[in-house]
Amino acid sequence: MLPVLTFEQILLLVVLFMVFILLLAISFLVRDLKRKSEVNLGEQNRALIASQRLNKVILQSLNFNDVIQKIAEAIPNELYFDTGIVAVIERVSKTVKKVGISSAKEAQTLAHTLTDTFNNVGISLDDQNNYIARVVRENKHLTTNDLYDVLCPLVTKEDAGNIQRFIGIQTAEVYPIYGSSKEAIGVFVAGTKKKKEELSKYELAIIQNFVDGAGIAMEHAMFYSNLIKISEQLRLANVKLTQLDKLKDEFVSLASHELRTPMTVIKSYLWLMLDKNNAESLSEKQRMYIDRAYTSTQRLIDLVNDMLNVSRIESGRFALAMKFIDLGDLINKIYVEMLPKAQEQKINLEFARPLQPLPKVQADPERVEQVLINLIGNSLKFTPENGAIRISIDYSSQMQEEIVSVVDNGRGIIPGDISKLFQKFSMVGTNYLVKQNTQGTGLGLYLSRAMIELMGGKIWVESEGLGKGSKFSFTLKTA
Numbered sequence: 001m002l003p004v005l006t007f008e009q010i011l012l013l014v015v016l017f018m019v020f021i022l023l024l025a026i027s028f029l030v031r032d033l034k035r036k037s038e039v040n041l042g043e044q045n046r047a048l049i050a051s052q053r054l055n056k057v058i059l060q061s062l063n064f065n066d067v068i069q070k071i072a073e074a075i076p077n078e079l080y081f082d083t084g085i086v087a088v089i090e091r092v093s094k095t096v097k098k099v100g101i102s103s104a105k106e107a108q109t110l111a112h113t114l115t116d117t118f119n120n121v122g123i124s125l126d127d128q129n130n131y132i133a134r135v136v137r138e139n140k141h142l143t144t145n146d147l148y149d150v151l152c153p154l155v156t157k158e159d160a161g162n163i164q165r166f167i168g169i170q171t172a173e174v175y176p177i178y179g180s181s182k183e184a185i186g187v188f189v190a191g192t193k194k195k196k197e198e199l200s201k202y203e204l205a206i207i208q209n210f211v212d213g214a215g216i217a218m219e220h221a222m223f224y225s226n227l228i229k230i231s232e233q234l235r236l237a238n239v240k241l242t243q244l245d246k247l248k249d250e251f252v253s254l255a256s257h258e259l260r261t262p263m264t265v266i267k268s269y270l271w272l273m274l275d276k277n278n279a280e281s282l283s284e285k286q287r288m289y290i291d292r293a294y295t296s297t298q299r300l301i302d303l304v305n306d307m308l309n310v311s312r313i314e315s316g317r318f319a320l321a322m323k324f325i326d327l328g329d330l331i332n333k334i335y336v337e338m339l340p341k342a343q344e345q346k347i348n349l350e351f352a353r354p355l356q357p358l359p360k361v362q363a364d365p366e367r368v369e370q371v372l373i374n375l376i377g378n379s380l381k382f383t384p385e386n387g388a389i390r391i392s393i394d395y396s397s398q399m400q401e402e403i404v405s406v407v408d409n410g411r412g413i414i415p416g417d418i419s420k421l422f423q424k425f426s427m428v429g430t431n432y433l434v435k436q437n438t439q440g441t442g443l444g445l446y447l448s449r450a451m452i453e454l455m456g457g458k459i460w461v462e463s464e465g466l467g468k469g470s471k472f473s474f475t476l477k478t479a
Contacts, residue, residue, distance in 0.1 A: 082169060083191035085150075086177075086214075087123075087132060089184060095122035096132050096187055117154045127153070132187045135176045139184070141208070142174045143196055150174060150189055171196045173204070175211045179219030186218060249315045260304045263297055270294040306443040310424065313450045320367065320454060324360040324479045327368075327402055328353055331391060334372045338380075346385040349376070352392040359395070359478040361402055367451045368476070371459075374444040375406045375472045382470075383410035395478075401457070405473040413463035413470050421461055422449040448474075 086100040097119055127133040131142050131149045144150065148160035150172050155163070169191040177186035188211050192199065273282070273290050282290065312318040335351040342349035379389045387409050394403040413421070425442035452459045452474045459474035 081190045081192045082167060083189070085189040085191075087118075087187045087189075088218075089125070089136065089186055090122065091183075093122070094125045096125065096136070097122035121154065123154065129153075131172075131174045132189070135174050135187060136184045139176060141176070144172050144174070145170060145196065147172060147191075167191070168193050170194055171199065173199075173207060175207065177211055177215045177218060179215045179222075185215065185222070188214060245314075249311045260301065260308075263301050263304065267294065267297045267301060270297060303443075306447060309447055310443060310450075313447070313454075318450075318454065320364040322362055322364055322455070324362055325365050325368070326358075327361050327363075327393060327404065327476065328358060330365055330368060331372060331393065331404065334369055334376065335391060338373070338376050342380060342389065345380060345383075347380060347383050348386075348388040349380075350388070350390050352390060354393055354395070358393065358402060361476040361478050363455045363457075363476050364451075367455065371448045371451060371474065372404070372406075374448050375474075378444070378472070379406055379408040379410060379470075383408045399475075400478050401475045402478060403473055403475050405471055407469065407471045409469040411470075412466045412468040413461065414466060415463075418461055418463065421445050422459070452476075 084100075084102040087096045089096050123130050123132050125133050125136055129149070130152050131144055135142050146160075147164040147169060148155075148157045151160045151163070171192050171194060173190045173192070175188045175190075176184040177188055179185050188207075190207055270290055270293055274287070274294060309318065331351060332353060335349070339349055376389065376391070383389055389406065389408045392405050392407070394405070395401075396403065422445050424446045449459050456477050457475040459472070461470060461472050463470040
């Protein structure tokens with residue numbers, strides 16, 4: 001006979017049973033939470049690993065086409081999606097064109113079908129139905145379960161349905177790709193056999209992170225590819241310019257040689273006609289015309305010689321005969337030669353020769369003469385009657401160089417024109433008549449700088465402005 005339980009005992013049993021049920025429920029709940037937590041942690045871990053792999057894949061190359069193809073293949077290979085398509089925006093034509101598609105077997109059917117039309121025609125950014133165009137315009141990610149939304153109007157709805165069934169895609173995720181600017185540079189499409197609701201937030205987050213990284217990779221690749229193209233264009237242009245420059249030098253050299261001989265002959269005959277014995281038979285007007293012709297011929301010969309020297313300097317064929325010379329003696333020689341011309345123009349030309357002997361300089365005497373004649377000649381052109389030109393030498397023991405200066409109180413130079421003086425064919429001043437009367441070939445100072453620099457020195461000019469004269473100086477190293 002079973003014992004009769006009291007009310008208190010029955011109540012205790014009921015309480016114990018309820019506690020047991022509660023503990024059992026808690027146990028199941030904990031197990032379920034643990035399982036879900038493990039799933040979430042697993043997905044997060046997979047997302048992290050996939051993101052690292054994706055970034056590594058797309059950053060392996062800077063070649064634009066390689067980067068695009070790697071981006072297209074990364075999603076199917078790393079995230080086990082079924083299809084990846086990368087399209088690049090062409091802003092000029094306002095179209096989106098396919099440049100990369102994943103190489104999975106199923107995707108190749110799609111690639112074969114779409115390659116020609118996608119590459120040659122593309123999808124207009126103004127298309128109101130196509131999702132690729134929409135994500136660019138609306139600046140947001142879109143999802144569709146109908147592949148026709150992505151492929152229209154390149155294929156018909158029926159063909160899009162056949163392709164979708166063949167590949168087995170249930171969902172297409174369409175993302176705009178951005179670089180550093182606010183305008184999209186491309187579009188990424190990831191196709192999967194999962195339904196939209198089956199995609200976890202981690203999978204979607206992986207794609208978004210990947211698209212962000214893909215944008216940076218694409219932009220870098222674009223910059224690199226453009227840099228390569230520009231570099232190649234510059235290289236070809238430089239080769240062409242080098243060839244043209246060589247042809248120019250050859251032409252100038254040939255033309256100058258051909259011109260110099262007849263001009264020298266003409267000058268000689270004109271000089272003979274101006275000779276004292278022959279000039280007596282000439283009228284005053286004839287003598288004036290022949291004298292002008294003689295002067296003009298000499299200017300042409302000087303121009304030819306200058307052009308020859310420029311050609312030799314620029315082609316590296318300019319030879320120097322370096323010697324140890326007494327700069328004071330050389331300047332004095334040029335001073336004596338130029339003094340009659342200065343007196344004829346009523347200009348006071350003086351040479352302040354140092355009282356103590358100076359060290360010799362290492363230079364080509366013929367080229368130093370050419371520079372001095374040019375500098376003194378310039379001062380004579382721009383110094384008025386009763387003006388003064390002073391030539392001086394200073395010695396710097398610290399720099400081990402001698403400094404030659406030609407100072408005048410002539411017209412002076414505008415500060416803005418100083419930088420132009422030593423350029424080839426430089427022309428300073430604004431008055432045409434002044435230029436006609438005083439301007440030379442525009443090569444003298446250019447050649448002077450080139451020759452002084454080839455001899456290891458430097459040349460410069462100083463002037464406080466118009467009407468305040470000028471000072472041309474150059475240095476040469478002492479022995």
